[in-house]
Amino acid sequence: MTARADILANIRRSLGVAASERMRVQAVEDRIERSPRGVIPARGQVDPVARRDLFKAQAEGVQATVEVVANAKDVPEAVARYLRERNLPATARIGADPVLVAMPWEDTAIEVAHGKSEGRDLNAVSRAVAGVAETGTLVLHSGGDNPTTLNFLPDNHIVVLKAGEIVGDYESVWSKLRMTFGKGELPRTVNFITGPSRSADIEQKLQLGAHGPRNLHIVIVEK
Amino acid sequence: MSVHPTSNQFKGNVHQALGNAKLQQAMGFVRTGFIDKRKAAADRLPEFEALRDNAREIKDHVLAHLDLYLERYEKKATEAGGQVHYARDAAEARNLILDICRRVEAKTVTKGKSMIAEEIGLNAHLEAAGIEPIETDLGEYIIQLRGEIPSHIIAPAVHVTQDQVESDFRRVHTHLDPARDLSEPSSLLAEARGVLRERFLKADVGITGANFLIAETGTSIIVTNEGNGDLTQILPRVHIVLASIEKIVPTLEDVSQILRVLARSATGQEMSVYTTFSTGPRRKGDPDGPEEYHVVLLDNGRSAMLGGEFEEMLRCIRCGACMNHCPVYHAVGGHAYGWVYPGPMGAVLTPSLIGVDKAGHLPNASTFCGRCESVCPMRIPLPKMMRSWREREFERNLAPATVRSGLGLWAFFARRPRLYGLATNLAMKALTWAGRKKGRFTWLPLAGGWTQYRDFAAPQGETFQAKWKRERGSK
Numbered sequence: 001m002t003a004r005a006d007i008l009a010n011i012r013r014s015l016g017v018a019a020s021e022r023m024r025v026q027a028v029e030d031r032i033e034r035s036p037r038g039v040i041p042a043r044g045q046v047d048p049v050a051r052r053d054l055f056k057a058q059a060e061g062v063q064a065t066v067e068v069v070a071n072a073k074d075v076p077e078a079v080a081r082y083l084r085e086r087n088l089p090a091t092a093r094i095g096a097d098p099v100l101v102a103m104p105w106e107d108t109a110i111e112v113a114h115g116k117s118e119g120r121d122l123n124a125v126s127r128a129v130a131g132v133a134e135t136g137t138l139v140l141h142s143g144g145d146n147p148t149t150l151n152f153l154p155d156n157h158i159v160v161l162k163a164g165e166i167v168g169d170y171e172s173v174w175s176k177l178r179m180t181f182g183k184g185e186l187p188r189t190v191n192f193i194t195g196p197s198r199s200a201d202i203e204q205k206l207q208l209g210a211h212g213p214r215n216l217h218i219v220i221v222e223k
Numbered sequence: 224m225s226v227h228p229t230s231n232q233f234k235g236n237v238h239q240a241l242g243n244a245k246l247q248q249a250m251g252f253v254r255t256g257f258i259d260k261r262k263a264a265a266d267r268l269p270e271f272e273a274l275r276d277n278a279r280e281i282k283d284h285v286l287a288h289l290d291l292y293l294e295r296y297e298k299k300a301t302e303a304g305g306q307v308h309y310a311r312d313a314a315e316a317r318n319l320i321l322d323i324c325r326r327v328e329a330k331t332v333t334k335g336k337s338m339i340a341e342e343i344g345l346n347a348h349l350e351a352a353g354i355e356p357i358e359t360d361l362g363e364y365i366i367q368l369r370g371e372i373p374s375h376i377i378a379p380a381v382h383v384t385q386d387q388v389e390s391d392f393r394r395v396h397t398h399l400d401p402a403r404d405l406s407e408p409s410s411l412l413a414e415a416r417g418v419l420r421e422r423f424l425k426a427d428v429g430i431t432g433a434n435f436l437i438a439e440t441g442t443s444i445i446v447t448n449e450g451n452g453d454l455t456q457i458l459p460r461v462h463i464v465l466a467s468i469e470k471i472v473p474t475l476e477d478v479s480q481i482l483r484v485l486a487r488s489a490t491g492q493e494m495s496v497y498t499t500f501s502t503g504p505r506r507k508g509d510p511d512g513p514e515e516y517h518v519v520l521l522d523n524g525r526s527a528m529l530g531g532e533f534e535e536m537l538r539c540i541r542c543g544a545c546m547n548h549c550p551v552y553h554a555v556g557g558h559a560y561g562w563v564y565p566g567p568m569g570a571v572l573t574p575s576l577i578g579v580d581k582a583g584h585l586p587n588a589s590t591f592c593g594r595c596e597s598v599c600p601m602r603i604p605l606p607k608m609m610r611s612w613r614e615r616e617f618e619r620n621l622a623p624a625t626v627r628s629g630l631g632l633w634a635f636f637a638r639r640p641r642l643y644g645l646a647t648n649l650a651m652k653a654l655t656w657a658g659r660k661k662g663r664f665t666w667l668p669l670a671g672g673w674t675q676y677r678d679f680a681a682p683q684g685e686t687f688q689a690k691w692k693r694e695r696g697s698k
Contacts, residue, residue, distance in 0.1 A: 003522075004309040007468065010526035011290040019290065028291045031284070031473045032439045038277040038480040039270045058493070095510075116510040119424050135494040142509055149511045152453045170479040184299065186440045188506050189457070192498035197450040200490070201362035201378060202408040203385050204252040210361060211416060211423075212450025212497065 032184070037171050044134035044168030051133045052220065055166045058136025062195030063208060064216040068163075072221050073104055079125060079158055080108040082217055088156060093121040097145040100127050100160060116147035117154060124150040125158045130173050131166040131218075135194055138218065139173050142189035151191050157213035159193075162221050228577050230561035233584035240555040249382045250556055253375075257547035260491025261598065271487065278481045279602045282538040285471055286529060292438045292471045293520070299441025303503030305516045313343035316521045320345060320430065320463055323517055324354050327461055329427035335445060335452035336360035337432030338376055338541060339465050339521055341563045342576070345430070356430075357422045359451035361415055368395050374557030374565065377489050377543040382556045385411070419451070429455035429513070433466035434540065435481070436518075439474040442502045443518060446485065446495045453499055462501070462513035467521045469537040481540060484600035489542040524576045532611050533575050538601040539568055545595035545605060551588045560585055567595035567605040574612050583621045586612035647686045654682050 001009075012019060044054065056066045069078050083090055090109045094100050095116075105112050117124060126146045130139040138159050142148045151157060167173060170192075181187060197212030208214060229236060240246055265271045285292055297307045310316035316339075324332060332349060334340065334356055346356045346367070358367040362380035366373060368391045373379030380388075389405045392414055405411055431452050433443040443464045445452040456462045472478045486492040505512035528534055546552040546566025557565030562582065564572050570585040586609040595605045616622055617630075636643040658664055658681025666674050673679055685693075 002309070003311045003315060006311055007309050007520075007522045007526055008290050008293065010522070011293075011468075011529060014526055014529035014531070015287065015290070016530060017290075024288055024291060027284075028288050028295060028438075028473070031477075032295065035439065035474040035476045037476050038281075039273045039483075041268060041270050041483070043268075062492075062494075062496070119420065137494055137498075142506070142512055144508050144510055147510045148453075148457050152450050152457065170482070171476055174475040174479070184439050186442055186500060186502045188502060188504070188509055188512050190500040191453070192494070192500075193496065194492075194494040194498075195496050197448070197496060199361045199412060199449045201360070201365065201380055202383075202388055202411055203249070204256045204378070204381070205408045207409050207412045209416070210412060210449035210451065211359065211419065211454055 035174075040169050040171060041134050044132070046133075046168070048163070048166070051166050051168055052163050055131050055133040055136055056220070058133065059138075059195070059218055060136070062136055063198075064136065064195050064218055066218045066220065068220045068222060070222050072099065072102070072223070075100075075103050075160055075219055075221065076105045076108045076110065078219050080110055082158065083110070083123060083156075086156075086215075089122060091121070091123055092158070093117055093124045093150060093154065095126065095144060095146045095150060097127045100125060117149040119149075119153045121150075121154045123156045123158065124154040125160065126150050128159050128161045129165065130176060131161045131220075132170055132173060132192075133166055133168050134170075137170075138191075138193045140191045140193065141177075141187045143187060148189045148191065151193065152212045155209075155213060156215045156217065157196075158217045158219065160219050160221060163223075166220075228562040228573075228581055230573055230577070230582040230585055231580075233559065233561060233588065236559035236561055237555050237588075240559045245384055245387065246382050246556050249384050250553055253378075253381055253547065254553050257491070257544075261488055261544060261547070262491075264487035264491040264493060267493070268483070268487065271484065274480055274483050275600050275602055278484050278600060279538060281472065281477045281480060282601060285473065286469065286534060286537055289468065289471065289529065292473060293468060296436050296438040296441055296471055299438065300503065300518055301441070303441050305441065305503045305518055308517060308519045310519055310521045310523075312523050313521075316343045316465065316519050316523070317345055317348040319519050320465065321348060321352055321354075323461065323463060323515075324349065324428050325352070327427060327515075329354055329461075331355045331357060331422065331426050332428045332430055333357050333359050333423055333426040333455045333459065334363070335429070335431035335447065335455040336363050336379070337430065337465055338373070338563060339432055339467055340430065341372060342523065343465075343521065345465070357419070357426065359419050359423065359455055360447070360449060361412065361451075364415055364419065365391060368392075372558070372563065375543060375546060376541050376564065376566075376568075382558065423454045423458050426455075426459045428461045428463060429457075429459040430463045430465060431456050433464050433470050433518075434485070435472045435478050436466055436470045437473075437475060437478055437500075438471055440500075440502055442500045444478065444498065444500050446482070446498050448490075448492075448496045450497055453497055456499075456501060457512055460513060461515040461517070462504070464501070464516075464518045465521065466518065467523070467525055469525055481600075485540055485542055488544040488598065488600040528575050533571065533608055535603050536568070536571050536575065536608065538603055539572070540601060541568075542600060544598045544600065548594040548598050550590060550592060550594075555588075560588075567609070568603075571603075571605055571608045571612065579612060579615055579619065580621060583612070583616040586610075586616070644686075644688055648689065651682050651686050655684065657681070
């Protein structure tokens with residue numbers, strides 16, 4: 001008997017069930033098909049402006065920094081200013097996200113590189129597909145547009161988020177991703193990111209910048 | 224299992240732990256911190272209790288249909304290009320992983336934090352085959368340098384003090400300037416980041432655990448704060464996920480419910496920094512991510528727990544709240560429990576996994592104060608289950624002779640109420656008289672285990688039963 005058959009048989013013996021019981025099969029199919037939402041925190045169920053404000057407050061509460069700009073074309077200048085104010089070199093690695101690529105980077109002194117990170121980039125810019133107001137969480141996913149390595153290897157991660165893509169709760173993210181990828185399908189990696197990397201493994205003292213980015217800066221685009 | 228359990232030496236372990244000044248200093252950081260932070264996070268979310276109820280229901284539903292959800296999960300993971308392997312026990316899991324590492328000629332393997340990897344003794348097995356496992360979670364890295372096992376399921380190095388970390392780093396990182404300043408936790412963290420960054424980039428295989436597996440999409444989830452788990456799984460050519468079979472959750476909506484109680488219960492964060500959903504290997508057009516994605520599903524005694532009195536333990540999501548709130552854990556730390564899982568959850572799970580004959584002492588390490596159950600996000604009745612283990616230990620004649628004869632004696636009197644009243648009355652009078660001067664005893668016959676550490680208060684007046692009778696009678 002294979003390990004697989006053995007384990008499944010053991011489970012069925014312990015539960016006192018047979019594999020073919022129609023009621024059980026139906027219960028599983030139903031749950032996955034219906035994907036019932038459970039308890040949704042009321043705090044995120046507010047109008048778009050309040051949702052944006054809640055997202056900002058929650059993200060700042062976990063040591064992210066947040067800036068709001070009016071238009072997409074304002075983003076490069078905001079990024080340049082962020083780097084300048086922190087005495088960081090004017091460099092940025094960007095994937096191939098069409099929204100990011102279309103921004104006027106040439107108007108700034110930022111030296112832009114494209115593609116995945118090999119671990120030598122100080123700064124990266126990504127675009128989130130959603131922000132979740134209830135906890136100030138960013139949602140990014142893998143693909144050529146926004147390589148996953150950009151989320152973790154650089155010291156300073158700058159994430160661009162459209163205000164209209166801020167939702168109240170995690171469940172709304174799944175609805176949104178299903179529109180793109182289909183029910184039951186996900187891209188290789190979906191990252192929920194809530195603040196910069198941290199560790200409290202030494203005497204329970206919180207330190208920022210463990211293995212991932214030391215700084216997380218979020219630029220919210222109003223329009 | 225290959226982490227050699229010393230759970231049967233629990234009493235000796237406890238004496239050592241209580242006498243270990245460094246450990247007692249380190250445990251002071253646990254007694255504060257976790258408890259207040261969890262409470263604050265729970266209080267901030269009005270829906271917290273309702274989410275706990277729902278999380279329990281989701282997991283109960285999964286356990287009742289575990290065979291079907293496993294099949295469904297496997298189907299979806301395979302469709303996404305993942306390779307799913309089943310392991311009946313620790314040895315099978317170790318060998319499955321070693322075979323993959325050997326096939327790709329791995330020299331170094333980075334590891335995200337995984338309690339299952341501890342459970343199966345993976346590191347020793349890889350080392351014996353000439354493959355170097357590198358722990359990348361800061362706490363796990365520290366204890367790997369020290370040759371220890373975790374003493375807490377989410378804060379593995381909680382028993383280590385800062386100056387101990389400094390001396391370990393100086394001992395091992397000999398390529399760095401001996402005169403460097405390591406007096407702050409931030410400089411220790413920066414040093415570990417620098418040292419491990421090179422290892423991440425060069426590793427051939429990355430091994431992570433999984434907090435959850437989603438049947439709907441065939442996805443594995445890791446929840447971390449450091450980002451080490453992500454670097455472990457996106458940089459090497461091969462990603463291996465090691466998960467036990469009960470980690471399954473039906474849908475993305477269901478896992479969202481449980482995520483809302485996980486971090487709040489564990490560290491008091493509303494959400495951990497990184498919650499990562501991984502489905503299969505790198506896709507067409509992806510510039511990064513692993514080329515191979517394997518999932519090893521481990522049983523190791525869990526299927527036998529279903530349908531029995533310890534089934535509810537399989538709801539556990541390894542948040543650590545039970546140990547963070549346990550006065551016994553606070554006093555003795557995690558290593559005294561003698562195996563991988565400490566605290567109340569360990570006291571229930573360890574006998575299930577390695578046998579009550581080897582771990583029967585652990586369920587006795589409880590005052591039944593009930594705090595573990597009151598904070599468990601999955602509402603696992605830990606005290607009730609510890610009581611069940613005590614009964615089994617007694618039934619199987621595993622309890623020591625003194626305990627058995629003491630309980631026998633007590634039972635003899637308890638079944639004879641009049642005799643019981645008479646005897647306790649006499650004892651009360653005798654103790655009141657004997658303790659009339661100091662009001663306490665520093666030594667009592669047959670109670671050395673108590674009086675060795677603290678005084679025994681002398682009784683004041685009469686027995687509870689006598690007092691009850693008098694007060695009720697006067698009404």
